[in-house]
Amino acid sequence: MKKILFVLLGVLLLSSCEDFLVQEPKLTQSTEITLSTFEGLDKAVAGAYSPLASTTWYGPGFVFDAELRSGNGKRPTQSEYTSGRYTIPYELNYNKNATSGLWGFAYYVISAVNNVLENADSKVGVNGVTQQQVNNIKAECLFLRALSHFDLVRLYAQPYTYDKESLGVPYIFKTDPAGKPARDKVGVVFDNIVKDLLDAEALMADNYKRSGTDPYAYATKPAIQALLSRVYLYMGKWQEAADYATKVINNSNYKLWTKTEYKQVWGQDVPSKGEVIFEIYGDKANSYDxxxxxxxxxxxxxxxxxxxxxxxxxNLYEAGDVRGELFKGVSDVPNLFWTLKYPGKGKATPDLNNVIVIRLSEMYLNRAEAIVHGATVAGTTALDDVNAVVANRGATLYTGVTENDIFIERRKELAFEGHLWFDYARTGRGMTRTDYTGTNLNNKDIPFPDYRWALPISASEIDVNPNLVQNPGY
Incomplete structure (x- = not known):
């Protein structure tokens, strides 16, 4: 079923500040000239990754907002350690005029890749362009379209595992700036995400890598498979989640970081062979960065x-667990710590940093959770997978694992990578924040279910599209 894209301008809450700005995405590559040749299409696909680095998305608002909402992060109360940013996500003071701006950025990427998909097949055979070359860029577009919709539906809708019949987001297959589509149901959105990713997996060559400074900053077949594992996990499709995690785990191009490596990998410009499957490359030349x-x-x-x-x-980390060493204290304020997962790459002032979106340890934890829920994988158990991660961090090995053990290990392993808020939601857990420095005590703890697990859609989007329905509670 085809849908059309509506106007996506409006009020964007930039996670970096308290100002609400009308900001139009800057990428302007979807012209007839750009799309008239395969080279133009190829450059358009490369450009479509750029908005993922925006402060609203992975650079790092989408990630840090989730950490602050979930209790992994907190805003310092000492004036010398805060500039006033990130108050709204921390205190969950969202409303229709103060919400995440992801809607506009994600649909802009979707629009860009849809333009490429509509023009790609006509380039086969022109100036020697092969079907596989076209298939590769189509697969990248499908990956970006799926990832964009996945992040949108996670943010603006209730979880699939709670109510897949509730309102999700419009799934856009065809770009038309005058369109006004209604919200699809959550289940429909997830089904379309899966289809896009399965189609991408089938289209992309096994060894395809886009040329560029950082090959991990673009879609590859393992990145597609890893995202499928995550999506299936969010759907509670345990066997599929385990099977796709296994595809990535068995790929010899990836290996778990050792305890020694774990402290050294976070400031790399380009990852060495290890855990990184897909990341956002920090680059001053990218106007979105x-x-x-x-x-x-x-x-x-x-x-x-x-x-x-x-x-x-x-305090979750035991002595000897290298993950606990990735927090820096400050001498003048007891019990105030900062993550060292973003130390900078030494390339600019202020420094730049890559943001990891998917890495190998998540695949082990995905598979462990899936096995606990009934999936079967020959030659491994949930205990094996959890201990594979734990052993490489210097922590005490488990003698048996439960679903709750895996939840805690995910929190420890993937802290400050944007997972915990969504893990609470998809597993139906209420959230209790024990170290909360905010002033809105009504939003300190969030039960499940609750309307606050879905953020409000911006009033500006509702205003330009009468077919959109606002989320309850806002």
Whole structure:
């Protein structure tokens, strides 16, 4: 079924500040000239990755907002360690005029890749362009379209595992700036995400890598498979989640970081062979890159210092667990810690940092959770998979694992990578924040179910599209 894209301008809450700005995405590559040749299409696909680095998305608002909402992060109360950013996500003070701006950025990427998909097949055979070359860029577009819709439906809708018949987001297959589509049901959105990813997997060559500074910053077949594992996990489709995690785990191009490596990998410009499957490359030349508002400066006590780590997260790590060493204390304030997952790459001032979206340890934890829920994988158990991660972090091995053990290990392993808020939601857990420094005590803890697990859609989007229905509670 075809849908059309509606106007996507409006009020965007930039996670880096409290100002509500009308901001139009800057990427302007979808012209007839650009799309008239395969080279133009190829460049258009490369450009479509750029908005993922915006402060609203992975650079790092989407990630840090989730950490602050979920209790992994907190805003310092000391004036010398905060600039006032990130108050709204931390206190969950969302409303229709103050919400995430992801809607506009994600649908802009969707629009860009849809334009490429509509023009790609006509380039086969022109100037020697092969079907596989076209298939590769189509697969990238499908990956980006799926990822964009996945992040949208996770943010603006209730979880699939709670109510897949509830309102999700419009799934856009065809771009038309005058369109006004209604919201699809959550289940429909997830089904379309899966179809896009399965089609991408079938189209892309096994060894395809887009040329560029960082090959991990573009879609590859393992990235497609890893995202499928995550999507299936969010759907509670346990066997599929395990099977796709296994495809990535068995890929010899990836290996778990050792305890020694774990502390050294976070500031790399381009990852060495290891866990990174897909990431966002920090680049000052990308006009979308957060730069001053980027993750390195936001988590640096000498920078803007708006996102610290909660004490209850830091206290989860036992002595000897290298993950606990990735938190930096400050001498003048006891019990105030900062994540070291964004130390900067030493390339600019303020420094730039890559943001990892998918890595190998998540695949082990996905598979472990799936096995606990009944999936079967020859030659491994949930205990094996959890201990594979734990052993490489220097923590005490488990003798048996439960669903709750895996939830806690995910929190420890994937802290400050944007997972915990969504893990609470998809598993139907209420959230209790024990180290909370906010002033809105009504939003300190969030039960499940609750309307606050879905963020409001911006009033500007509702205003331009009468077919959109606002989420309950806003």
């Amino acid at each position: 957060g730069y001053w508002e980027g993750p390195a400066y936001m988590t640096n006590p000498d920078g803007y210092a708006d996102v610290a780590a909660s004490n209850d997260l830091v």
